[in-house]
Amino acid sequence: MDWTLDEHLDTPSGTVRWASWGDGPPLVFLHGTPFSSYVWRRLADRFAATHRVYVWDMPGFGQSEMRAGQDVSLAAQQGVFTRLLAHWGLREPAVVAHDFGGAVALRTALLDGVRYERLALLDAVSVRPWGTGYFRLMHDNPEVFGALPGYLHRAMVRAHIATAAHTDLGDTLLDRLLEPWTGAAGQAAYTAVAAQNDEHDTAEVEDRYAELDMPVLIGWGREDRWLPVPRAEDLARRIPHAQLAWIERAGHLVQEDAPDQVATLLADFLARR
Numbered sequence: 001m002d003w004t005l006d007e008h009l010d011t012p013s014g015t016v017r018w019a020s021w022g023d024g025p026p027l028v029f030l031h032g033t034p035f036s037s038y039v040w041r042r043l044a045d046r047f048a049a050t051h052r053v054y055v056w057d058m059p060g061f062g063q064s065e066m067r068a069g070q071d072v073s074l075a076a077q078q079g080v081f082t083r084l085l086a087h088w089g090l091r092e093p094a095v096v097a098h099d100f101g102g103a104v105a106l107r108t109a110l111l112d113g114v115r116y117e118r119l120a121l122l123d124a125v126s127v128r129p130w131g132t133g134y135f136r137l138m139h140d141n142p143e144v145f146g147a148l149p150g151y152l153h154r155a156m157v158r159a160h161i162a163t164a165a166h167t168d169l170g171d172t173l174l175d176r177l178l179e180p181w182t183g184a185a186g187q188a189a190y191t192a193v194a195a196q197n198d199e200h201d202t203a204e205v206e207d208r209y210a211e212l213d214m215p216v217l218i219g220w221g222r223e224d225r226w227l228p229v230p231r232a233e234d235l236a237r238r239i240p241h242a243q244l245a246w247i248e249r250a251g252h253l254v255q256e257d258a259p260d261q262v263a264t265l266l267a268d269f270l271a272r273r
Contacts, residue, residue, distance in 0.1 A: 003038050005056070005063045009087050013076045014065030016084065018056035022048025025117070026090050027270070029055050030081070032099020032125065033193050034161060036062025036180060039098070039255045046263055051270070054093070056084060058104075062180050066189040074100065074201040078107040082114055094270055096120040098255065099227075103202055109212060110205045118215040120269055122262070123227050123252050127206055127234045128199045132226050134160050138194035146191040153187050154178065166223040166251035173256065209238040216242040217269045221250035221257060243269070 005017035019037075027047055029040040037044075037055040044053045057064040059080060060072035081104055085093070095116045097105040102124020108114045131139070134156075138145045145153070158178045162169060169177070181190040216239050220232035236244040245265055250257035 003041055005037065009084060011059065011080050011083055013071050013080050014059035014067060016056055016059060016065075016080060017063040018054065018084065020052060020054045020088070022051055022053045024051040026088075026093035027051035027053050028085075028090070028093045028095050029053070030095065030097040030101025030105055031058070031061070032097075032101050032123075033061070033197075034157065034181060034190060035099070035177060035253075038062065038176065039253065040096075042259050043096075043255060043263055043266070047266070047270075051094070054088060054090075058100075060189045060193060066180075066185045068188065070189070070192065071196070072189070072193050073196040074103050074107060077104045078112065081105070081108050082112045085114060091115070092117045094118045094120075096122065096266060097124060098122045099252070100125050100197070102126050106209070106212075107201070107205055110208050116214050118217070118269065119212065120217040120219060120266060121235070122219045122247075122254055123221055123224050123232075124218070124235070125227065126202060126209075127231055127238065128202060130199065130202065130227060130231065132160070132163075135194055138191060139198065142191050142195035145194070146188060148187075150182070150184075150187065153190075154182055157181050157190060164226055164251060164253040166221065166249060166257045169253075169256060206238065209235070210240060212239055212242075215269070215272065217265070218242050218244045219247055219254065219262065219265055220244070221252055221254045222246045222248050223250060224252045226252040 005019045007018050009016045036057045058077050092115045102121045247254045
């Protein structure tokens with residue numbers, strides 16, 4: 001499937017690539033790491049039949065700008081998301097967020113006071129501890145991982161991405177998910193994401209999740225090895241009015257493991273009044 005983000009917005013964190021299509025109420029998708037908006041391709045296209053869908057690549061990811069010295073922290077992505085919503089003229093969109101995107105969406109609502117019509121959090125970075133052992137090792141040793149030979153970096157990233165899924169992603173999809181992180185710029189960007197993000201980014205807001213005053217869905221892959229089931233249960237306790245739903249036979253990358261389950265779950269949540 002061709003996936004081209006043909007619009008852009010210049011931000012202090014770099015040029016952001018985005019796209020929008022469909023008719024209906026606004027629905028914004030946020031990706032996580034080490035992914036991009038590409039993981040939403042099937043779901044975004046499906047929901048464009050009933051919504052105006054918005055997708056974007058965070059600075060340092062996918063088709064958006066990657067540059068040396070770039071701020072790719074969750075705080076910076078929060079600022080970019082707030083700026084994008086204003087650029088789009090969206091006042092209270094529905095938001096669907098995965099992995100790091102969950103932390104960005106939560107910070108944007110609680111720290112920037114941005115209102116959503118409703119919020120779906122899928123295997124979201126939200127409560128400590130988070131980050132795989134590999135991610136934490138990169139966080140603590142960015143100079144080592146940044147200096148790895150390109151072939152070794154590619155092999156490690158590819159193997160790491162594969163563990164995000166419960167099913168076999170296949171060579172074609174694995175190569176597509178790996179592609180933005182190849183070459184000198186991609187390797188530097190990948191290392192920067194791990195180096196700049198830390199649990200303090202969620203510690204700032206963890207105790208405020210009960211303040212969320214919109215409908216909230218917590219969807220979680222039952223077989224998630226990156227953010228195991230107890231993280232979902234902890235998040236559900238912190239948002240007492242949230243709906244917690246398990247996505248069966250799915251790991252962390254639920255969009256690829258169980259797209260039909262996720263589509264049904266989101267459709268029911270978006271239609272609920």
